[in-house]
Amino acid sequence: MSYTNILSERSNGITTITINRPSKLNALNSATIQELHSAFDEANKDAKTKVIFVTGSGEKAFVAGADISEFADFDVENGGKLAAKGQEILFDFVENLATPVIAIVNGFALGGGLELAMACHFRVASDNAKMGLPETSLGVIPGYGGTQRLSQLVGKGRAMEMVMTAGMIDANQALSYGLVNHVTTQEELLPLAEKIANKIMRNSSVAIQGAIKAINANFKDGVDGFKIEIEEFGNCFGTEDFTEGTTAFLQKRKADFPGK
Numbered sequence: 001m002s003y004t005n006i007l008s009e010r011s012n013g014i015t016t017i018t019i020n021r022p023s024k025l026n027a028l029n030s031a032t033i034q035e036l037h038s039a040f041d042e043a044n045k046d047a048k049t050k051v052i053f054v055t056g057s058g059e060k061a062f063v064a065g066a067d068i069s070e071f072a073d074f075d076v077e078n079g080g081k082l083a084a085k086g087q088e089i090l091f092d093f094v095e096n097l098a099t100p101v102i103a104i105v106n107g108f109a110l111g112g113g114l115e116l117a118m119a120c121h122f123r124v125a126s127d128n129a130k131m132g133l134p135e136t137s138l139g140v141i142p143g144y145g146g147t148q149r150l151s152q153l154v155g156k157g158r159a160m161e162m163v164m165t166a167g168m169i170d171a172n173q174a175l176s177y178g179l180v181n182h183v184t185t186q187e188e189l190l191p192l193a194e195k196i197a198n199k200i201m202r203n204s205s206v207a208i209q210g211a212i213k214a215i216n217a218n219f220k221d222g223v224d225g226f227k228i229e230i231e232e233f234g235n236c237f238g239t240e241d242f243t244e245g246t247t248a249f250l251q252k253r254k255a256d257f258p259g260k
Helices: 030-045 076-095 112-119 146-154 156-165 171-177 186-201 205-217 225-236 240-250
Strands: 006-011 014-019 051-056 061-063 101-105 108-110 122-126 130-132 168-170 182-184
Touching (some): 014 030, 030 076, 051 061, 051 186, 061 101, 061 112, 101 112, 108 112, 112 130, 122 171, 122 186, 130 171, 182 186, 205 225
Parallel strands (some): 014 051, 051 101, 061 108, 101 122
Antiparallel strands (some): 006 014
């Protein structure tokens, strides 16, 4: 599929989706959000894609925020619709994908950019990365799940401070908060992500899909995460991957998972 604002390419089991609006510091507008939905959906349905990377073009920004010019004149109704649609087609969509999604945060990840990174299953960052939710400095709050996911990742007190001050934290502070999993140099950022992805790809994609569902269930209101875990655990016993994994273990060889 051809895109205007993003790039998508697959290599060695990894589909890399790059937000490609360098003149706007890769800011998210409605067209980019829609293209991202399509690219994530396509990659998730591609049997040859085992891991998805999302990053921003250039070295300055992952995503420097939302394109404010698109909604500066919105009223209450339109503002609510903007948040609801964005969460549905991109942020919640990414969080619940069956394929692992790693955010490669290179530079600024602000507002909607940090919200996109937080929607991914986990994050690696360059040592020059800066992260924050500056929305209150514009008279609004994060609307793409930022208030919810930030508090889940860093705790209520830190989330309150970050949102209320509208300030930025650096990569090492984000690491200490648990907002990112790893920090490295810009030069080593992609190799590190690839190293992690290769570890993931050694394992059962079917089991990983079940694990994503079970872990996410813990953060959903009205959902019993333990019950989902039991269901997904049981489902594994009916898969070819389970048969291959247990057989390989007993035969003391490396498993070759069929992904079924």
